[in-house]
Amino acid sequence: MIIFNQGNEVPGDDRFGVLFGTLGELGVGIPVVGTSFEIGEGFALAEEPTARLVLETSQVTVDTFNLLATSRKGDPTKQVVVGAHLDSVSEGPGINDNGSGSATTLEVALKLAVTKSKPANQLVFAWWSGEEDGLQGSNYYVSQLSEEQVANTALNLNFDMVGSPNPVRFVYDGDGDAFGEAGPEGSAAIEQTFLDYFAAQGLATAPTAFDGRSDYFAFIDAGIPAGGLFTGAEGIKTDEEAATFGGTAGEPYDPCYHQACDTTDNIDATVLEEMADAVAHSVYTFGAVKTPGRGHHDHGAWRSWHKNHAWDGRGFHGSHGDRHGRG
Numbered sequence: 001m002i003i004f005n006q007g008n009e010v011p012g013d014d015r016f017g018v019l020f021g022t023l024g025e026l027g028v029g030i031p032v033v034g035t036s037f038e039i040g041e042g043f044a045l046a047e048e049p050t051a052r053l054v055l056e057t058s059q060v061t062v063d064t065f066n067l068l069a070t071s072r073k074g075d076p077t078k079q080v081v082v083g084a085h086l087d088s089v090s091e092g093p094g095i096n097d098n099g100s101g102s103a104t105t106l107e108v109a110l111k112l113a114v115t116k117s118k119p120a121n122q123l124v125f126a127w128w129s130g131e132e133d134g135l136q137g138s139n140y141y142v143s144q145l146s147e148e149q150v151a152n153t154a155l156n157l158n159f160d161m162v163g164s165p166n167p168v169r170f171v172y173d174g175d176g177d178a179f180g181e182a183g184p185e186g187s188a189a190i191e192q193t194f195l196d197y198f199a200a201q202g203l204a205t206a207p208t209a210f211d212g213r214s215d216y217f218a219f220i221d222a223g224i225p226a227g228g229l230f231t232g233a234e235g236i237k238t239d240e241e242a243a244t245f246g247g248t249a250g251e252p253y254d255p256c257y258h259q260a261c262d263t264t265d266n267i268d269a270t271v272l273e274e275m276a277d278a279v280a281h282s283v284y285t286f287g288a289v290k291t292p293g294r295g296h297h298d299h300g301a302w303r304s305w306h307k308n309h310a311w312d313g314r315g316f317h318g319s320h321g322d323r324h325g326r327g
């Protein structure tokens, strides 16, 4: 099989060069190659296409790892998994995607430590591996959870790209009102917590779809509520978005997405700081974190959400699994 690039003009995204795809899983029984649009078009238009391929291939197994840091304090039956992927694509250093998210969650974890803050719910900071190769790290993590551990995972927060240079403050559409694809029950409350936070800061937000493009996917697939933030990738900023959020309409949110130029120059420090504060707020809220001398963090929407929903002391039993038929 020859898969060729699609050959349409998309700023910030090379759709003419050689296609480097992923097959998703091992064990595909036919040879598959990727090629450029030009070569592929040549085959497609030829009367009697004949290809002579010389392939030098190797199949290697690469060891990699997730980095997990679990708080000593906090109820282990109400775990809050705070995730960001630590890998990048091979084309570039991946500073916005996803040095921005993984550095932000690291900073929040370090602040919890130096302030001797105590979460009432156990916090699991996860730096996922292999996201760019098909969500490998987070899929593996969730696949290894027992049914009880799934039930003890209260929610997943995901931060994948939070410093885009032409940014929009996107919040995952947990309630599905914008894109019709709601997350498991509880996801709406997570979205609302972010919306309330940004509203209190006087900062506009926009919804982004739960389209399965990042590490929350395995969690929502297992019926675990999820939410998070995103400042945009190869998508193009609209006129309306530019009016609301500033920046340049008609340009990608991140013109260096998955490219060699995704360096420290590819970060908008202002939006990174705004997002980092929101990340911290969400971790403190869902972890019900108490900081010495400062008391409890305000639970906001989260408190009202689980006042109205059955919280049986062991996680979100009533809410897990409905979406995919699990009890």
Ligand SMILES: [Zn+2]
Pocket (backbone or CB within 6 Å): 085, 097, 098, 131, 160, 161
């Ligand atoms: Zn990413």
